[in-house]
């Protein structure tokens with residue numbers, strides 16, 4: 001399975017449009033339901049004297065795991081198609097999506113956008129599409145879901161398709177590249193098999209569309225960048241930072257540096273899926289151990305890189321941001337929390353350097369007094385605590401951020417230049 005190219009897949013869309021159901025359906029139909037879920041079900045089924053394996057059971061169980069708060073950040077759900085091995089970055093709730101999208105754990109390559117046929121484009125559909133674009137999702141597959149609810153109406157499907165296409169154009173997604181599939185996650189229509197309920201549709205099933213995605217270019221040539229999600233102490237090993245390799249490779253024997261904590265040492269062991277491995281590549285979720293590094297020396301939000309080209313730490317940085325939803329206006333001096341990879345740091349917008357036309361990227365106004373929802377701007381930012389961040393043009397994986405305030409994402413952006 002792991003011989004195939006790997007893709008991180010986000011499942012996005014408005015609440016209740018069927019994201020979780022679709023994830024369950026994908027795992028179920030590809031035979032990828034986690035072993036422990038199947039085991040548990042077998043036992044329960046035997047006790048009750050029932051056989052079979054029901055989709056509904058999978059759903060209950062996935063929901064339960066989520067409620068128990070099992071470390072979703074690293075407990076990924078996985079399935080494969082002929083071409084690819086997918087890790088689902090499941091985004092059950094709106095806030096989780098925003099958080100997951102901007103933490104290294106869940107940087108997705110591509111996304112399935114679930115839009116309920118009976119509801120059409122809803123506020124979070126818009127926001128997620130917008131964020132996907134800003135945060136570097138390459139391609140979208142749109143599942144026009146709950147087709148069973150609208151009696152598998154072709155007209156309804158076409159209407160939703162038009163509505164979503166308009167939205168994609170607005171945010172500059174190449175809508176010609178987007179693949180639309182009429183689905184019912186609940187009934188299983190057009191997920192792995194062509195449905196008889198949609199005789200008017202002759203496009204790919206959802207799994208075929210996933211299989212047809214372009215392979216993401218593995219950024220192995222770049223230097224190592226590995227944002228730290230958590231730091232554990234494991235008996236017999238010692239301090240074990242965990243995180244996802246964003247770029248480059250992590251090898252046993254490498255000399256690494258953690259920034260901004262500014263400590264480093266030699267990599268002693270690298271572990272993946274509970275097994276020791278000699279090296280880890282982009283997309284791999286790893287735990288590793290570095291000689292001489294204790295639990296209090298490093299923290300979530302640090303980025304690990306090679307000692308001879310350590311991750312940058314920004315004194316200030318310039319960025320292009322887009323304001324999504326702010327109740328009033330943003331002026332110089334505003335200090336919300338920036339979420340970049342696994343870090344959350346309060347940063348001051350020191351100056352608003354220019355207002356930018358969001359669709360052309362041209363300067364619309366120099367040094368505006370304020371910006372508001374819908375505006376794009378070039379700003380200069382000063383982190384209030386050390387923050388490791390990189391220009392998006394150099395290391396895209398480390399150059400995106402979201403700005404959160406008052407419990408919501410007010411803006412998202414990309415780093416242009418870092419002044420160390």
Ligand code: GDP
Nearest residue numbers: 014015016017018019020021145146184185186
């Ligand atoms: P999420 O909030 O986007 O993750 O949505 P859920 O997957 O939790 O689904 C919300 C509700 O819609 C649940 O009651 C699902 O059973 C139902 N649902 C999801 N997909 C479909 C579908 O294709 N058809 C029908 N009829 N119901 C669906």
